[in-house]
Amino acid sequence: MILTLALLSMVSLLMAGAVELWWGSTARQQRRRSAEFIERSLASRAHVAPPLPAVAAGKPMRSQALPTDSLFLRAGLPTGWRLPVQLAMLGLGLAWLGAWRIGTLWAMPVLLVAYSLLVWLWLRGRIEKQRRQMIHQLPDFLDGVVRLATIGNSLPMAFQTASSTVPLPLRSVLDRTMVSVRSGMDLDQALQLASQPYRLEALQLLQVVLGTAVRIGGRADHIVQRMSDFMRDLDQAQHELRAITAETRMSAWVLGLLPVAVAIILSLLNPAFFHPMFTESLGRKILLIALVMELFGGFLLYRLAKSL
Known part of the structure:
Protein backbone atom coordinates (compact mmCIF):
# COMPACT_ATOMS: atom_id res chain seq x y z
CA MET A 1 0.00 0.00 0.00
CA ILE A 244 -5.93 44.44 -5.98
CA THR A 245 -5.72 40.64 -6.15
CA ALA A 246 -2.86 40.21 -3.67
CA GLU A 247 -5.14 39.20 -0.79
CA THR A 248 -6.91 36.50 -2.82
CA ARG A 249 -3.68 35.07 -4.22
CA MET A 250 -2.00 35.05 -0.81
CA SER A 251 -5.02 33.29 0.69
CA ALA A 252 -4.79 30.64 -2.04
CA TRP A 253 -1.08 30.08 -1.32
CA VAL A 254 -1.66 29.81 2.44
CA LEU A 255 -4.61 27.44 2.11
CA GLY A 256 -2.73 25.27 -0.39
CA LEU A 257 0.58 24.98 1.48
CA LEU A 258 -0.61 25.07 5.10
CA PRO A 259 -1.72 21.39 5.31
CA VAL A 260 1.54 20.17 3.76
CA ALA A 261 3.68 22.39 6.01
CA VAL A 262 1.78 21.38 9.16
CA ALA A 263 2.04 17.66 8.30
CA ILE A 264 5.80 17.86 7.67
CA ILE A 265 6.49 19.90 10.81
CA LEU A 266 4.39 17.63 13.04
CA SER A 267 5.97 14.50 11.59
CA LEU A 268 9.45 15.86 12.31
CA LEU A 269 8.67 17.19 15.79
CA ASN A 270 6.59 14.21 16.92
CA PRO A 271 7.52 11.14 14.84
CA ALA A 272 5.47 8.79 17.02
CA PHE A 273 2.32 10.65 16.03
CA PHE A 274 2.81 10.09 12.28
CA HIS A 275 4.53 6.69 12.44
CA PRO A 276 1.23 4.73 12.25
CA MET A 277 0.35 6.62 9.06
CA PHE A 278 3.15 4.73 7.28
CA THR A 279 3.01 1.38 9.07
CA GLU A 280 -0.69 0.68 9.67
CA SER A 281 -3.13 -0.19 6.88
CA LEU A 282 -5.72 2.33 8.05
CA GLY A 283 -3.06 5.04 8.38
CA ARG A 284 -1.89 4.50 4.80
CA LYS A 285 -5.49 4.76 3.58
CA ILE A 286 -5.99 8.00 5.50
CA LEU A 287 -2.73 9.38 4.13
CA LEU A 288 -3.76 8.45 0.59
CA ILE A 289 -7.15 10.14 0.99
CA ALA A 290 -5.48 13.24 2.42
CA LEU A 291 -3.06 13.37 -0.52
CA VAL A 292 -5.89 13.12 -3.06
CA MET A 293 -7.89 15.83 -1.28
CA GLU A 294 -4.81 18.08 -1.09
CA LEU A 295 -4.14 17.71 -4.82
CA PHE A 296 -7.77 18.38 -5.70
CA GLY A 297 -7.93 21.41 -3.40
CA GLY A 298 -4.64 22.76 -4.76
CA PHE A 299 -5.98 22.40 -8.30
CA LEU A 300 -9.12 24.36 -7.44
CA LEU A 301 -7.12 27.10 -5.69
CA TYR A 302 -4.77 27.31 -8.67
CA ARG A 303 -7.68 27.76 -11.04
CA LEU A 304 -9.10 30.44 -8.75
CA ALA A 305 -5.81 32.35 -8.67
CA LYS A 306 -5.33 32.04 -12.45
CA SER A 307 -8.82 33.38 -13.14
CA LEU A 308 -8.01 36.75 -11.54
Whole structure:
Protein backbone atom coordinates (compact mmCIF):
# COMPACT_ATOMS: atom_id res chain seq x y z
CA MET A 1 0.00 0.00 0.00
CA ILE A 2 2.79 2.41 0.85
CA LEU A 3 4.47 1.65 -2.47
CA THR A 4 1.21 2.51 -4.22
CA LEU A 5 1.09 5.76 -2.25
CA ALA A 6 4.63 6.66 -3.31
CA LEU A 7 3.92 5.86 -6.97
CA LEU A 8 0.71 7.87 -6.83
CA SER A 9 2.63 10.83 -5.40
CA MET A 10 5.15 10.75 -8.25
CA VAL A 11 2.40 10.34 -10.87
CA SER A 12 0.51 13.30 -9.36
CA LEU A 13 3.62 15.47 -9.59
CA LEU A 14 4.09 14.52 -13.24
CA MET A 15 0.41 15.18 -13.95
CA ALA A 16 0.69 18.63 -12.36
CA GLY A 17 3.60 19.46 -14.67
CA ALA A 18 1.68 18.13 -17.67
CA VAL A 19 -1.35 20.26 -16.79
CA GLU A 20 0.89 23.33 -16.49
CA LEU A 21 2.39 22.67 -19.92
CA TRP A 22 -1.04 21.97 -21.43
CA TRP A 23 -2.52 25.23 -20.15
CA GLY A 24 0.32 27.18 -21.76
CA SER A 25 0.28 25.30 -25.07
CA THR A 26 -2.52 27.39 -26.59
CA ALA A 27 -0.72 30.68 -25.97
CA ARG A 28 2.55 29.27 -27.30
CA GLN A 29 0.88 28.02 -30.47
CA GLN A 30 -0.79 31.38 -30.99
CA ARG A 31 2.50 33.25 -30.60
CA ARG A 32 4.20 30.82 -32.98
CA ARG A 33 1.51 31.27 -35.64
CA SER A 34 1.66 35.07 -35.28
CA ALA A 35 5.44 35.10 -35.64
CA GLU A 36 5.32 32.87 -38.72
CA PHE A 37 2.66 35.05 -40.34
CA ILE A 38 4.65 38.22 -39.69
CA GLU A 39 7.82 36.67 -41.09
CA ARG A 40 6.01 35.57 -44.26
CA SER A 41 4.51 39.04 -44.66
CA LEU A 42 7.88 40.73 -44.27
CA ALA A 43 9.52 38.36 -46.74
CA SER A 44 6.81 38.89 -49.38
CA ARG A 45 6.81 42.68 -49.02
CA ALA A 46 10.57 43.01 -49.19
CA HIS A 47 10.91 40.42 -52.02
CA VAL A 48 13.66 38.66 -50.20
CA ALA A 49 14.14 35.14 -49.01
CA PRO A 50 13.04 34.21 -45.53
CA PRO A 51 15.62 34.78 -42.82
CA LEU A 52 18.35 32.19 -42.57
CA PRO A 53 18.56 29.94 -39.56
CA ALA A 54 20.64 31.12 -36.69
CA VAL A 55 23.47 28.71 -37.45
CA ALA A 56 23.73 29.83 -41.09
CA ALA A 57 23.28 33.53 -40.43
CA GLY A 58 26.02 33.88 -37.89
CA LYS A 59 28.31 32.05 -35.58
CA PRO A 60 26.79 28.80 -34.37
CA MET A 61 25.62 28.99 -30.82
CA ARG A 62 26.88 26.45 -28.34
CA SER A 63 24.27 23.80 -27.76
CA GLN A 64 22.98 23.71 -24.24
CA ALA A 65 24.45 20.88 -22.23
CA LEU A 66 21.37 20.30 -20.08
CA PRO A 67 17.63 20.73 -20.68
CA THR A 68 17.43 22.70 -17.43
CA ASP A 69 19.65 25.52 -18.76
CA SER A 70 16.71 27.37 -20.29
CA LEU A 71 14.78 27.13 -17.02
CA PHE A 72 17.73 28.39 -15.00
CA LEU A 73 18.27 31.29 -17.43
CA ARG A 74 14.68 32.43 -16.91
CA ALA A 75 15.19 32.14 -13.16
CA GLY A 76 18.46 34.12 -13.21
CA LEU A 77 20.52 31.15 -12.00
CA PRO A 78 23.84 29.81 -13.34
CA THR A 79 23.51 27.13 -16.01
CA GLY A 80 25.33 23.82 -16.13
CA TRP A 81 25.27 20.58 -14.20
CA ARG A 82 26.47 21.91 -10.83
CA LEU A 83 23.22 23.46 -9.59
CA PRO A 84 20.92 20.52 -10.56
CA VAL A 85 23.30 18.11 -8.83
CA GLN A 86 23.39 20.30 -5.71
CA LEU A 87 19.59 20.52 -5.60
CA ALA A 88 19.26 16.75 -6.10
CA MET A 89 21.81 15.96 -3.40
CA LEU A 90 20.16 18.39 -0.99
CA GLY A 91 16.75 16.83 -1.64
CA LEU A 92 18.05 13.29 -1.10
CA GLY A 93 19.82 14.34 2.09
CA LEU A 94 16.78 16.10 3.54
CA ALA A 95 14.49 13.21 2.58
CA TRP A 96 16.82 10.68 4.22
CA LEU A 97 17.06 12.76 7.40
CA GLY A 98 13.28 13.15 7.50
CA ALA A 99 12.76 9.43 6.97
CA TRP A 100 15.30 8.66 9.71
CA ARG A 101 13.53 11.08 12.04
CA ILE A 102 10.09 9.57 11.34
CA GLY A 103 11.45 6.05 11.63
CA THR A 104 10.60 4.52 8.26
CA LEU A 105 12.18 4.69 4.82
CA TRP A 106 8.74 4.70 3.22
CA ALA A 107 8.48 8.38 4.11
CA MET A 108 11.26 9.26 1.65
CA PRO A 109 9.04 9.31 -1.50
CA VAL A 110 6.54 11.63 0.19
CA LEU A 111 9.30 13.94 1.40
CA LEU A 112 10.94 13.92 -2.04
CA VAL A 113 7.63 14.93 -3.64
CA ALA A 114 7.22 17.76 -1.09
CA TYR A 115 10.80 18.89 -1.72
CA SER A 116 10.27 18.83 -5.50
CA LEU A 117 7.17 20.98 -5.12
CA LEU A 118 9.07 23.48 -2.97
CA VAL A 119 11.90 23.68 -5.53
CA TRP A 120 9.36 24.16 -8.33
CA LEU A 121 7.64 26.97 -6.41
CA TRP A 122 11.02 28.58 -5.71
CA LEU A 123 11.95 28.49 -9.40
CA ARG A 124 8.55 29.83 -10.44
CA GLY A 125 8.93 32.71 -7.99
CA ARG A 126 12.38 33.62 -9.34
CA ILE A 127 11.16 33.36 -12.94
CA GLU A 128 8.20 35.64 -12.26
CA LYS A 129 10.39 38.14 -10.39
CA GLN A 130 12.94 38.34 -13.21
CA ARG A 131 10.18 38.61 -15.83
CA ARG A 132 8.68 41.60 -14.01
CA GLN A 133 12.11 43.24 -13.71
CA MET A 134 12.80 42.85 -17.43
CA ILE A 135 9.38 44.22 -18.40
CA HIS A 136 9.95 47.16 -16.04
CA GLN A 137 13.37 47.91 -17.63
CA LEU A 138 12.23 47.66 -21.26
CA PRO A 139 10.45 51.09 -21.52
CA ASP A 140 13.50 53.00 -20.30
CA PHE A 141 15.74 51.07 -22.69
CA LEU A 142 13.41 51.78 -25.62
CA ASP A 143 13.33 55.47 -24.71
CA GLY A 144 17.12 55.51 -24.92
CA VAL A 145 17.01 53.82 -28.33
CA VAL A 146 14.51 56.40 -29.58
CA ARG A 147 16.59 59.34 -28.32
CA LEU A 148 19.72 58.03 -30.03
CA ALA A 149 17.83 57.26 -33.25
CA THR A 150 16.30 60.74 -33.48
CA ILE A 151 19.73 62.44 -33.40
CA GLY A 152 20.95 60.56 -36.46
CA ASN A 153 22.14 57.14 -35.27
CA SER A 154 21.05 54.04 -37.10
CA LEU A 155 18.74 51.67 -35.26
CA PRO A 156 21.41 48.96 -34.69
CA MET A 157 23.89 51.58 -33.45
CA ALA A 158 21.27 53.11 -31.16
CA PHE A 159 20.41 49.65 -29.87
CA GLN A 160 24.06 48.89 -29.11
CA THR A 161 24.72 52.22 -27.40
CA ALA A 162 21.58 52.11 -25.27
CA SER A 163 22.19 48.51 -24.20
CA SER A 164 25.45 49.47 -22.50
CA THR A 165 23.59 51.46 -19.83
CA VAL A 166 20.91 48.88 -18.98
CA PRO A 167 21.29 47.00 -15.66
CA LEU A 168 20.67 43.33 -15.08
CA PRO A 169 18.68 41.19 -15.79
CA LEU A 170 17.78 42.78 -19.14
CA ARG A 171 21.47 43.52 -19.73
CA SER A 172 22.23 39.80 -20.11
CA VAL A 173 19.76 39.46 -23.01
CA LEU A 174 21.09 42.57 -24.74
CA ASP A 175 24.72 41.48 -24.31
CA ARG A 176 23.98 38.12 -25.89
CA THR A 177 22.21 39.93 -28.71
CA MET A 178 25.19 42.16 -29.41
CA VAL A 179 27.57 39.18 -29.39
CA SER A 180 25.51 37.58 -32.15
CA VAL A 181 25.35 40.88 -34.07
CA ARG A 182 29.14 41.22 -33.98
CA SER A 183 29.42 37.71 -35.39
CA GLY A 184 27.45 38.76 -38.49
CA MET A 185 23.82 38.07 -37.57
CA ASP A 186 21.03 40.56 -38.22
CA LEU A 187 19.79 42.50 -35.21
CA ASP A 188 16.28 41.06 -35.18
CA GLN A 189 17.51 37.48 -35.55
CA ALA A 190 20.11 38.02 -32.84
CA LEU A 191 17.47 39.38 -30.47
CA GLN A 192 15.16 36.47 -31.27
CA LEU A 193 17.93 33.96 -30.54
CA ALA A 194 18.99 35.67 -27.31
CA SER A 195 15.44 36.14 -25.95
CA GLN A 196 14.15 32.69 -26.89
CA PRO A 197 14.89 31.05 -23.49
CA TYR A 198 13.10 33.87 -21.61
CA ARG A 199 9.75 33.58 -23.46
CA LEU A 200 8.80 37.26 -23.18
CA GLU A 201 6.15 38.54 -25.56
CA ALA A 202 7.53 42.07 -25.30
CA LEU A 203 10.91 40.96 -26.65
CA GLN A 204 9.23 39.02 -29.45
CA LEU A 205 7.27 42.13 -30.41
CA LEU A 206 10.47 44.20 -30.36
CA GLN A 207 12.14 41.61 -32.59
CA VAL A 208 9.32 41.96 -35.15
CA VAL A 209 9.63 45.77 -35.12
CA LEU A 210 13.39 45.60 -35.59
CA GLY A 211 12.97 43.09 -38.40
CA THR A 212 10.53 45.44 -40.15
CA ALA A 213 12.95 48.35 -39.82
CA VAL A 214 15.93 46.33 -41.10
CA ARG A 215 14.21 44.76 -44.10
CA ILE A 216 11.71 47.45 -45.14
CA GLY A 217 12.85 50.68 -43.52
CA GLY A 218 10.69 53.56 -42.36
CA ARG A 219 10.41 55.49 -39.14
CA ALA A 220 10.87 52.63 -36.74
CA ASP A 221 11.66 55.05 -33.92
CA HIS A 222 8.00 56.14 -33.85
CA ILE A 223 6.88 52.53 -33.46
CA VAL A 224 9.48 51.93 -30.75
CA GLN A 225 8.29 55.03 -28.90
CA ARG A 226 4.70 53.80 -29.02
CA MET A 227 5.88 50.41 -27.78
CA SER A 228 7.65 52.08 -24.87
CA ASP A 229 4.55 54.03 -23.86
CA PHE A 230 2.35 50.95 -24.19
CA MET A 231 4.71 48.78 -22.11
CA ARG A 232 4.91 51.43 -19.41
CA ASP A 233 1.12 51.67 -19.21
CA LEU A 234 0.82 47.88 -19.23
CA ASP A 235 3.37 47.53 -16.44
CA GLN A 236 1.50 50.07 -14.33
CA ALA A 237 -1.81 48.29 -14.96
CA GLN A 238 -0.28 44.94 -13.98
CA HIS A 239 1.06 46.48 -10.76
CA GLU A 240 -2.41 47.76 -9.90
CA LEU A 241 -3.98 44.39 -10.72
CA ARG A 242 -1.48 42.55 -8.51
CA ALA A 243 -2.17 44.97 -5.68
CA ILE A 244 -5.93 44.44 -5.98
CA THR A 245 -5.72 40.64 -6.15
CA ALA A 246 -2.86 40.21 -3.67
CA GLU A 247 -5.14 39.20 -0.79
CA THR A 248 -6.91 36.50 -2.82
CA ARG A 249 -3.68 35.07 -4.22
CA MET A 250 -2.00 35.05 -0.81
CA SER A 251 -5.02 33.29 0.69
CA ALA A 252 -4.79 30.64 -2.04
CA TRP A 253 -1.08 30.08 -1.32
CA VAL A 254 -1.66 29.81 2.44
CA LEU A 255 -4.61 27.44 2.11
CA GLY A 256 -2.73 25.27 -0.39
CA LEU A 257 0.58 24.98 1.48
CA LEU A 258 -0.61 25.07 5.10
CA PRO A 259 -1.72 21.39 5.31
CA VAL A 260 1.54 20.17 3.76
CA ALA A 261 3.68 22.39 6.01
CA VAL A 262 1.78 21.38 9.16
CA ALA A 263 2.04 17.66 8.30
CA ILE A 264 5.80 17.86 7.67
CA ILE A 265 6.49 19.90 10.81
CA LEU A 266 4.39 17.63 13.04
CA SER A 267 5.97 14.50 11.59
CA LEU A 268 9.45 15.86 12.31
CA LEU A 269 8.67 17.19 15.79
CA ASN A 270 6.59 14.21 16.92
CA PRO A 271 7.52 11.14 14.84
CA ALA A 272 5.47 8.79 17.02
CA PHE A 273 2.32 10.65 16.03
CA PHE A 274 2.81 10.09 12.28
CA HIS A 275 4.53 6.69 12.44
CA PRO A 276 1.23 4.73 12.25
CA MET A 277 0.35 6.62 9.06
CA PHE A 278 3.15 4.73 7.28
CA THR A 279 3.01 1.38 9.07
CA GLU A 280 -0.69 0.68 9.67
CA SER A 281 -3.13 -0.19 6.88
CA LEU A 282 -5.72 2.33 8.05
CA GLY A 283 -3.06 5.04 8.38
CA ARG A 284 -1.89 4.50 4.80
CA LYS A 285 -5.49 4.76 3.58
CA ILE A 286 -5.99 8.00 5.50
CA LEU A 287 -2.73 9.38 4.13
CA LEU A 288 -3.76 8.45 0.59
CA ILE A 289 -7.15 10.14 0.99
CA ALA A 290 -5.48 13.24 2.42
CA LEU A 291 -3.06 13.37 -0.52
CA VAL A 292 -5.89 13.12 -3.06
CA MET A 293 -7.89 15.83 -1.28
CA GLU A 294 -4.81 18.08 -1.09
CA LEU A 295 -4.14 17.71 -4.82
CA PHE A 296 -7.77 18.38 -5.70
CA GLY A 297 -7.93 21.41 -3.40
CA GLY A 298 -4.64 22.76 -4.76
CA PHE A 299 -5.98 22.40 -8.30
CA LEU A 300 -9.12 24.36 -7.44
CA LEU A 301 -7.12 27.10 -5.69
CA TYR A 302 -4.77 27.31 -8.67
CA ARG A 303 -7.68 27.76 -11.04
CA LEU A 304 -9.10 30.44 -8.75
CA ALA A 305 -5.81 32.35 -8.67
CA LYS A 306 -5.33 32.04 -12.45
CA SER A 307 -8.82 33.38 -13.14
CA LEU A 308 -8.01 36.75 -11.54
